[in-house]
Amino acid sequence: xxxxxxxxxxxxxxxxxxxxxxxxGVDTLFKLGAGLDIFQVMLTNAAFTAGSMVxxxxxxxxxxxxxxxxxxLLSLGTLFITTLLYVSAAWRGWGFAAFCWISVFLGLGxxxxxxxxxxxxxxxxxxxxxxxxxxxxxxxGQMMFGVGMLLGTISGGLLGQIHLYIPxxxxxGVVIPLFALAWFGMREVGFTPRALELRRVPAxxxxxxxxxxxxxxxxxxxxxxxxxxxxxMSFMIFGFYSWQKYFLDLLGKNLIWVNGVIxxxxxxxxxxxxxxxxxxxxxxxxxxxxxxxxxxVQAATATACGALGLLAPGPATFYIVVLLxxxxxxxxxVSMPVKQGYLNxxxxxxxxxxxxxxDAFFASLGGVVGQTTWGYLARLRGLATAWVAGGLGLVLAVxxxxxxxxxxxxxxxxxxxxxxxxx
Numbered sequence: 001x002x003x004x005x006x007x008x009x010x011x012x013x014x015x016x017x018x019x020x021x022x023x024x025g026v027d028t029l030f031k032l033g034a035g036l037d038i039f040q041v042m043l044t045n046a047a048f049t050a051g052s053m054v055x056x057x058x059x060x061x062x063x064x065x066x067x068x069x070x071x072x073l074l075s076l077g078t079l080f081i082t083t084l085l086y087v088s089a090a091w092r093g094w095g096f097a098a099f100c101w102i103s104v105f106l107g108l109g110x111x112x113x114x115x116x117x118x119x120x121x122x123x124x125x126x127x128x129x130x131x132x133x134x135x136x137x138x139x140x141g142q143m144m145f146g147v148g149m150l151l152g153t154i155s156g157g158l159l160g161q162i163h164l165y166i167p168x169x170x171x172x173g174v175v176i177p178l179f180a181l182a183w184f185g186m187r188e189v190g191f192t193p194r195a196l197e198l199r200r201v202p203a204x205x206x207x208x209x210x211x212x213x214x215x216x217x218x219x220x221x222x223x224x225x226x227x228x229x230x231x232x233m234s235f236m237i238f239g240f241y242s243w244q245k246y247f248l249d250l251l252g253k254n255l256i257w258v259n260g261v262i263x264x265x266x267x268x269x270x271x272x273x274x275x276x277x278x279x280x281x282x283x284x285x286x287x288x289x290x291x292x293x294x295x296x297v298q299a300a301t302a303t304a305c306g307a308l309g310l311l312a313p314g315p316a317t318f319y320i321v322v323l324l325x326x327x328x329x330x331x332x333x334v335s336m337p338v339k340q341g342y343l344n345x346x347x348x349x350x351x352x353x354x355x356x357x358x359d360a361f362f363a364s365l366g367g368v369v370g371q372t373t374w375g376y377l378a379r380l381r382g383l384a385t386a387w388v389a390g391g392l393g394l395v396l397a398v399x400x401x402x403x404x405x406x407x408x409x410x411x412x413x414x415x416x417x418x419x420x421x422x423x
Contacts, residue, residue: 156260
């Protein structure tokens with residue numbers, strides 16, 4: 001039973017990220033081609049992130065009441081519609097405002113996904129007697145994320161070379177079999193759905209807000225880890241969407257397929273980072289130690305990418321910068337499953353989806369701040385300068401992880417069994 005649940009989790013993770021990543025290597029170029037400038041592109045991305053931030057907790061209510069399966073189905077339906085609206089906005093020339101509003105609702109669709117699938121996995125495994133550590137499962141899940149991203153970005157780059165609309169249309173097509181998989185293969189195990197009446201929504205929000213405070217912001221270990229998510233995402237989203245233009249500017253050629261190749265290499269870098277989790281965990285010994293090491297590498301490589309663009313722009317620098325960005329991807333790949341497992345070890349089952357969504361809320365907030373701040377700086381001073389500033393900002397996560405390390409006396413070491421929840 002546990003094996004089937006894990007396989008379903010991997011399949012959903014793979015297909016979802018395959019669908020999402022089809023546009024990741026071309027999204028910035030798609031919007032620039034629709035008449036937006038680089039700052040407007042960052043603002044539309046910030047609108048997506050803001051939508052994610054605003055809807056994160058309310059959609060957590062859906063996952064924690066009517067069920068995680070329903071939440072995923074709502075996610076897929078919303079993503080299908082908004083993806084087609086993106087194409088319509090570019091085709092009909094609806095402009096910047098339309099892209100912003102569609103991006104907000106795209107964020108709504110994504111928040112129905114975040115937290116729900118992870119919460120479904122953890123509760124289902126516990127209900128079926130699974131007692132092994134969760135980090136290896138999350139690491140393999142992140143590897144499926146990377147494989148989906150690898151295939152999606154390569155395909156998206158090649159399809160985008162034909163026409164920038166095609167990756168979006170294919171994405172909508174991939175959502176259809178994923179919807180079928182969620183409908184037939186994702187059964188609620190270890191969680192009892194409850195009816196969600198509209199008149200009870202305010203009370204549910206208040207309850208989850210209180211629980212979010214108790215098990216999230218008031219939790220001595222969870223709080224600094226969530227704040228570190230804010231710092232990490234302040235650069236990650238901006239960096240991911242801005243490199244599409246930044247790297248091609250360094251290369252001096254507008255080769256869309258190159259973006260697809262780089263995106264696929266980023267996917268491989270994430271997979272490599274996921275695969276390194278067992279080795280790194282044995283060497284470092286603690287979860288906060290791995291997270292601290294990862295953020296230091298991320299800060300150093302991101303800053304170096306920007307500094308090289310300032311000091312020696314050109315095709316030769318392009319290759320060095322791409323290599324450094326891939327190292328950044330490896331470091332990020334190491335941290336993601338470790339942080340997932342660390343948070344889940346401290347969260348009770350009943351509040352799992354809500355607290356994961358609260359963590360995603362802070363990540364989204366960081367994404368909004370980063371994209372607007374670094375996007376505006378990019379308009380004023382150029383993308384290289386924005387990368388230097390964004391990379392240096394990542395250092396702020398170091399004291400947060402060190403604070404969590406000092407406060408966690410039970411679950412920080414990898415050999416500790418995450419079988420109980422600390423308060």
